[in-house]
Amino acid sequence: MLRTTIFALSLALAQAATPPPSTLGPPTRADLLRGQYGRYRANNDLLFYHLDVRVDPEKKSITGKNTIRFRMLADDTRIQLDLAANLNIDRILLGSTPLKYERDLGTVYVDFPSTLRSGREYTIEFHYSGQPKEQGRFGGMAFRKDAAGNHWITTACEDDGASVWWPNKDQWRDEVERMQISVSIPNDLVDVSNGHFMGKTDLGDGYTRWDWLVQYPINNYNVALNIGRYEHFSDTLGDLPLDFYVLPANMEKARKQFAQAKPMLEAFRSYFGEYPFEKDGFKLIEVPYAGMEHQSAVAYGNGFVNGYLNRDWTGIGTSLKFDFIIVHESAHEWFGNAVSAADVSDMWIHEGWTTYLESLYVEKLFGHDEAIRYVNSYKPKVLNREPIITQRGIHRQPQQDMYFKGTLFLNTLRSVVNDDTVWWSVVREFYQQFKYQNIMTEDVVRFFNARLKKDLTPVFDQYLRRAALPTLQRAFTETGSMAYKWKTDERAFAMPVRIGRPNAWMTIEPTTDWKIMPMPLSKEEVEVATDLYYISVETQ
Numbered sequence: 001m002l003r004t005t006i007f008a009l010s011l012a013l014a015q016a017a018t019p020p021p022s023t024l025g026p027p028t029r030a031d032l033l034r035g036q037y038g039r040y041r042a043n044n045d046l047l048f049y050h051l052d053v054r055v056d057p058e059k060k061s062i063t064g065k066n067t068i069r070f071r072m073l074a075d076d077t078r079i080q081l082d083l084a085a086n087l088n089i090d091r092i093l094l095g096s097t098p099l100k101y102e103r104d105l106g107t108v109y110v111d112f113p114s115t116l117r118s119g120r121e122y123t124i125e126f127h128y129s130g131q132p133k134e135q136g137r138f139g140g141m142a143f144r145k146d147a148a149g150n151h152w153i154t155t156a157c158e159d160d161g162a163s164v165w166w167p168n169k170d171q172w173r174d175e176v177e178r179m180q181i182s183v184s185i186p187n188d189l190v191d192v193s194n195g196h197f198m199g200k201t202d203l204g205d206g207y208t209r210w211d212w213l214v215q216y217p218i219n220n221y222n223v224a225l226n227i228g229r230y231e232h233f234s235d236t237l238g239d240l241p242l243d244f245y246v247l248p249a250n251m252e253k254a255r256k257q258f259a260q261a262k263p264m265l266e267a268f269r270s271y272f273g274e275y276p277f278e279k280d281g282f283k284l285i286e287v288p289y290a291g292m293e294h295q296s297a298v299a300y301g302n303g304f305v306n307g308y309l310n311r312d313w314t315g316i317g318t319s320l321k322f323d324f325i326i327v328h329e330s331a332h333e334w335f336g337n338a339v340s341a342a343d344v345s346d347m348w349i350h351e352g353w354t355t356y357l358e359s360l361y362v363e364k365l366f367g368h369d370e371a372i373r374y375v376n377s378y379k380p381k382v383l384n385r386e387p388i389i390t391q392r393g394i395h396r397q398p399q400q401d402m403y404f405k406g407t408l409f410l411n412t413l414r415s416v417v418n419d420d421t422v423w424w425s426v427v428r429e430f431y432q433q434f435k436y437q438n439i440m441t442e443d444v445v446r447f448f449n450a451r452l453k454k455d456l457t458p459v460f461d462q463y464l465r466r467a468a469l470p471t472l473q474r475a476f477t478e479t480g481s482m483a484y485k486w487k488t489d490e491r492a493f494a495m496p497v498r499i500g501r502p503n504a505w506m507t508i509e510p511t512t513d514w515k516i517m518p519m520p521l522s523k524e525e526v527e528v529a530t531d532l533y534y535i536s537v538e539t540q
């Protein structure tokens with residue numbers, strides 16, 4: 001996702017003087033209710049949603065139901081779901097039996113008349129209605145008009161959660177395996193949602209139902225409605241269907257700009273493997289906000305120009321060579337949508353990796369040197385004020401360092417590996433091992449440690465769980481030697497780093513204790529490869 005809200009990445013934020021809110025303050029009760037994966041969430045495993053809604057653009061309302069199929073993992077009589085407090089619960093049914101429920105802010109506890117048994121599957125229908133409250137920069141669910149005065153209704157709710165417009169188990173750990181999305185709208189409008197388009201049915205009352213089938217696990221916040229007077233054009237990349245939906249006035253511009261989808265998809269699949277949602281196809285859909293990685297239905301609002309809203313986002317000229325939103329949001333199909341974090345605390349797995357994939361795209365198209373410049377151009381956006389990983393179990397977005405410092409850290413890791421053949425195979429295996437899973441940073445660290453046969457835990461911890469950068473301290477003596485060590489919060493931190501001359505780097509292996517080596521060069525002559533390792537350097 002790309003944000004300009006107070007929470008994370010944005011052009012506005014990177015340029016703003018006001019610091020983002022701390023991720024270290026006390027949680028609200030709503031943060032805890034949403035963030036904790038307690039007994040009534042953990043006692044079940046989601047299997048399938050069928051979200052079937054009718055959207056009334058004039059009344060700015062939504063009404064319908066989510067049919068939720070789940071398997072119990074423990075005997076229990078209650079499960080925990082979520083729906084924004086301002087929306088009505090019309091009824092919750094198990095078969096034809098109405099179920100009792102209790103609401104607490106956005107939480108809905110559903111109670112069953114008899115014990116649900118571990119291992120068995122159950123299906124409930126959650127009927128609801130109301131007017132979703134527009135919230136967050138991208139609107140949650142926003143009822144807008146396009147320039148021609150036609151209805152244009154979109155959803156984007158990663159911050160606030162999908163329960164701002166539909167009932168679900170609103171957390172990151174548990175995803176449904178598949179999902180059907182049925183959207184009934186006035187006949188003159190088009191709905192584009194996630195997955196494979198199954199067809200539309202005229203309901204005979206001025207409304208048409210559009211049916212979509214998602215054939216892979218999907219995060220709640222990725223589920224999207226895009227309702228407007230869309231026009232459609234299509235293409236293919238091998239067997240992969242490419243579908244593009246834009247407002248009529250933009251057809252010509254879109255045909256030109258969306259040609260970038262192919263080199264983007266080709267670049268990422270060359271690094272990681274096939275596009276992960278092939279059966280669902282790949283779509284770009286014009287929206288009235290910057291963009292969002294909605295799975296297989298990427299929301300696009302970059303105005304059909306390169307850079308980020310036609311600006312040189314990284315300040316080195318490279319950004320203007322490609323459409324930032326097409327590349328960033330689509331890269332999330334690999335990291336964020338296929339490989340997903342199991343808790344928002346570890347969202348760097350989405351944003352750090354995706355921002356790194358931007359640089360891999362640059363490397364593929366424009367070469368290694370430009371990619372290194374691109375990665376390093378993100379340094380001014382790093383704050384180093386709070387750790388990238390926030391506390392688990394409190395629903396709170398990490399600060400923007402998850403994007404830029406996350407990327408610079410991955411580039412550092414590549415330099416630690418110092419063998420690109422190994423690096424490319426490791427990152428590909430990492431992706432392949434964890435695609436369609438929800439993981440935590442511990443899984444990432446365990447994988448890299450095992451694969452590289454090296455204990456990099458203190459390195460991951462310093463970059464992700466501490467605010468400060470590692471500092472290489474150097475002291476030159478008059479007797480022709482250099483003392484060096486790392487200054488870090490992690491006592492066990494040990495990371496090789498390259499020093500010397502740019503065309504003749506030598507690798508040293510500092511730890512947090514002083515080491516001394518002969519050094520015939522003066523301190524002015526001994527450079528440190530700070531484009532390859534994101535560190536600070538102190539020299540005495």
Ligand SMILES: [Zn+2]
Nearest residue numbers: 001002351354
């Ligand atoms: Zn993103």
